[in-house]
Amino acid sequence: xxxxxxxxxxxxxxxxxxxxxxxxxxxxxxxxxxxxxxxxxxxxxxxxxxxxxxxxxxxxxxxxxxxxxxxxxxxxxxxxxxxxxxxxxxxxxxxxxxxxxxxxxxxxxxxxxxxxxxxxxxxxxxxxxxxxxxxxxxxxxxxxxxxxxxxxxxxxxxxxxxxxxxxxxxxxxxxxxxxxxxxxxxxxxxxxxxxxxxxxxxxxxxxxx
Amino acid sequence: xxxxxxxxxxxxxxxxxxxxxxxxxxxxxxxxxxxxxxxxxxxxxxxxxxxxxxxxxxxxxxxxxxxxxxxxxxxxxxxxxxxxxxxxxxxxxxxxxxxxxxxxxxxxxxxxxxxxxxxxxxxxxxxxxxxxxxxxxxxxxxxxxxxxxxxxxxxxxxxxxxxxxxxxxxxxxxxxxxxxxxxxxxxxxxxxxxxxxxxxxxxxxxxxx
DNA sequence: GATCGCCAATTGGTATACCAAAACAGTCCC
DNA sequence: GGGACTGTTTTGGTATACCAATTGGCGATC
Numbered sequence: 001x002x003x004x005x006x007x008x009x010x011x012x013x014x015x016x017x018x019x020x021x022x023x024x025x026x027x028x029x030x031x032x033x034x035x036x037x038x039x040x041x042x043x044x045x046x047x048x049x050x051x052x053x054x055x056x057x058x059x060x061x062x063x064x065x066x067x068x069x070x071x072x073x074x075x076x077x078x079x080x081x082x083x084x085x086x087x088x089x090x091x092x093x094x095x096x097x098x099x100x101x102x103x104x105x106x107x108x109x110x111x112x113x114x115x116x117x118x119x120x121x122x123x124x125x126x127x128x129x130x131x132x133x134x135x136x137x138x139x140x141x142x143x144x145x146x147x148x149x150x151x152x153x154x155x156x157x158x159x160x161x162x163x164x165x166x167x168x169x170x171x172x173x174x175x176x177x178x179x180x181x182x183x184x185x186x187x188x189x190x191x192x193x194x195x196x197x198x199x200x201x202x203x204x205x206x207x208x209x
Numbered sequence: 210x211x212x213x214x215x216x217x218x219x220x221x222x223x224x225x226x227x228x229x230x231x232x233x234x235x236x237x238x239x240x241x242x243x244x245x246x247x248x249x250x251x252x253x254x255x256x257x258x259x260x261x262x263x264x265x266x267x268x269x270x271x272x273x274x275x276x277x278x279x280x281x282x283x284x285x286x287x288x289x290x291x292x293x294x295x296x297x298x299x300x301x302x303x304x305x306x307x308x309x310x311x312x313x314x315x316x317x318x319x320x321x322x323x324x325x326x327x328x329x330x331x332x333x334x335x336x337x338x339x340x341x342x343x344x345x346x347x348x349x350x351x352x353x354x355x356x357x358x359x360x361x362x363x364x365x366x367x368x369x370x371x372x373x374x375x376x377x378x379x380x381x382x383x384x385x386x387x388x389x390x391x392x393x394x395x396x397x398x399x400x401x402x403x404x405x406x407x408x409x410x411x412x413x414x415x416x417x418x
Numbered sequence: 419g420a421t422c423g424c425c426a427a428t429t430g431g432t433a434t435a436c437c438a439a440a441a442c443a444g445t446c447c448c
Numbered sequence: 449g450g451g452a453c454t455g456t457t458t459t460g461g462t463a464t465a466c467c468a469a470t471t472g473g474c475g476a477t478c
Contacts, residue, residue, distance in 0.1 A: 001267045001268065001461075002461075002462070003461080003462090004267065026428085026429070026430095027429075027430065028428085028429070028430095036462080036463090037462060037463045037464075038430090038462095038463085038464090039248065039461080039462060039463070039464095040461080040462065040463095042252070042430090042431090043251065043252065043255055046252055046255050046256065047255065047259060050256060050259040050260075051259075052349070052350070052353070058210050058213065058430085058431090059210070059429095059430065059431080059468095059469070059470075060429090060430080060470080061429070061430075062430095074348050074349070074350050074351070075350070077294070077298075077348070077350075077351075078350050078351070078354070081290060081291065081294050082290070085286070085290050089286075139283050139286065140261070140283070141261070141283050141284070141286075141287050141357070141358040141359075142283070142286075142287070144261070144354075144357055144358075145287070145353075145354035145357065145358065148350070148353055148354065148357065149350040149353075149354065150350075210431075211431075211432070212431080212432090235458090235459070235460095236459075236460065237458090237459075237460095245432080245433090246432060246433045246434075247432095247433085247434090247460090248431080248432060248433070248434095249431080249432065249433095251460090251461090267460085267461090268439070268440070268459095268460065268461080269440080269459090269460075270440095270441095270459070270460075271460095
């Protein structure tokens with residue numbers, strides 16, 4: 001299935017900055033570039049529109065959506081809102097032990113990359129860590145809300161601004177531990193604190209509310 | 210633009226039950242039925258898939274999504290999660306007075322319809338009341354998450370199960386008052402309590418977590 | 419020299435045709 | 449009689465062709 005591939009490649013091209021914000025997305029050009037026809041390409045674009053990565057006015061050329069400062073604030077808000085709920089759900093779910101195990105693995109791997117100054121790799125692990133929690137809720141709506149808010153996009157921009165490796169590792173381990181031991185309240189509160197703590201250290205962090 | 214029209218008609222057909230949950234959506238048939246070709250129809254379907262109204266597995270026939278009991282639980286969870294945040298944002302926003310004014314209007318109108326046993330009308334007002342709060346945040350991601358969770362769809366099913374008119378009116382008025390006076394904490398807490406209170410009175414309410 | 423208008427090329431929207439894979443049914447074999 | 453197989457039909461995926469609207473540039477005119 002070509003559409004899937006094109007969709008992923010397009011999204012990746014946008015995430016990676018190969019297609020820059022504001023850039024026009026001409027269907028025939030892109031179809032050529034991704035070695036497909038206009039139909040799958042249009043359908044890929046449509047998905048990206050519904051996810052907010054691409055803006056499209058009927059009858060006009062689409063273009064890559066830009067993240068304004070307001071957008072960044074919004075994304076932090078969504079993260080603050082959704083992740084604590086997810087943490088609570090996972091902590092009271094039956095899968096919590098296996099999830100926690102995976103989280104610890106990812107925490108270690110990320111710390112390793114951080115110490116080796118492999119920013120891209122560590123960012124991937126961080127993303128994966130939090131995505132794991134979201135997806136472990138088994139709640140499609142929660143997952144969708146998380147992804148459509150572009151939390152992953154924001155996080156992938158934080159490369160190299162993540163602060164002390166050991167501190168972050170410690171927080172992730174504690175986070176995983178609270179999920180493992182099945183204390184929903186504690187996990188939820190810690191998740192909230194963790195997200196706020198990270199945001200506050202960011203240049204464009206979430207000071208509001 | 211045909212796709213827009215087909216999209217609206219399809220969505221309406223699903224909301225109204227003309228296309229029933231679980232029903233197969235054969236592209237050629239629907240294209241014929243809506244007097245268009247498969248391309249616009251496919252693109253409409255794709256939008257509905259991204260909105261969760263239609264389920265689609267690549268290579269297979271799509272069908273109308275059904276709301277399982279789990280789905281209903283999930284929707285209540287999303288409402289509990291998103292609406293309090295929205296209430297907080299609105300309460301600390303500069304538009305809070307005009308929003309509150311509109312909310313009071315809707316509360317009154319709804320109470321009127323409830324007393325006249327006009328369930329459909331009152332349900333509309335209720336939906337509008339809560340949608341107003343969500344949209345007043347001016348946060349596209351929050352609005353999207355709310356809509357894509359199908360909170361409106363769930364609420365439109367509550368017709369006739371809304372309990373005492375006066376009680377509901379009272380709650381809505383208090384809700385609006387807290388937003389108007391600009392106390393974010395109070396508004397957020399009240400919103401959370403209100404949603405839970407409603408859910409608990411529903412047959413398929415949100416007892417979990 | 420500036421502006422208006424027109425023509426051509428670019429581009430998005432739609433229809434149709436073709437293909438491959440999945441669903442189905444009938445048949446044959448056990 | 450039941451189950452597996454095969455050929456046909458249905459159906460989704462893709463490519464291409466056509467159309468309409470928009471855009472951009474060139475030239476004529478004031």
